[in-house]
Amino acid sequence: MESWILRPYRMARDQSQFYRFITSGFLHADWGHLIFNMIAFYSFGGLVLGVLCNGTGAPGIDGFGGTGGIWRFLLLYLGGIVVSDIPTYFRHRDDREYGSLGASGGVASVLFAGVIFAPLNKIYLMFIPIGIPGFIFGFLYLIYSYYQGRRRGDNINHDAHFYGALYGVALTLVFMPASGLEFIRQISLFLQVNN
Template identity: 90%
Template structure:
């Protein structure tokens, strides 16, 4: 049966693994703002860089997160939730909106990175983190009380709390620039996912608030 999530995961794994042994492909597809600013024919790097990863750890983390939330998000976009105003768009309509969410997240999340580093000859960025963050945060909007589990933390964190902490951490690290991780892609990919979901399904925002209110009342 046609499963677009598995196809994206499989394609990303194959491209990343092949690029590790093909430096020419890696170098021609990675996000290089300096080169892109001086050659308008290289805008494709905004998208192709999302199919490359630094190593197996980077690749598996992104693909596991994408797979974990992708089914929920695609299912809601296609079939809805049954809540008022949250009707789905059908199989085809849900699919192209899902692709807009994921692939659009990869592209849009790297635009701030491009402007920040377009004069940095050595800078390069790769990975699907922006698209993964878009899908993850769409899942948080659709189901904010679903618990998210992280390594070394024995209890689940409600999605909306995790989302707030994730955004705060990504924003702080992006300003700090203390490591080699593109935290800006995480931050802007997450924002893109939230905004796009609210545009596509405005009632999801009301349902999100309703569920948060229910959660607060249950613990008071």
């Protein structure tokens, strides 16, 4: 655990420890943390992988084939783990005690790619039987993560959630610019029907 956890203080003083950007994503604080992340990953991973590989689940969007889609999916997930921790590194590089772990940045990247591909799909939170359209959930998630990241009131790296989500949106739009137009079209239709 100690040799893989993200420790910005140590990393800033020994760049050979930059491997922690990726290894920390394979550690979790406890079973609840791991299970929560993997349920979220499983819930959106199939949709995102299907779209990236063959366009399944996203009208008007072509995929990249099996190998091309899988490589892009890995870049989305693993890149999300790394990129989401870069702001954490800079924020805490002088804090001797700070440590962070978990795959939340990568999971948030995949989750938000799923929201771009299917913004009207309902997202259900644990123990709440009412689904929220993905684009509304995404907006609320970003606000909450940003606020909590500034507040620093708990032991959760909310910055990883926030920056992982932004990375997921940005990379998805780089891979598939048409998905942004389809996202806007679906939300516009939703708003017209519900006004």
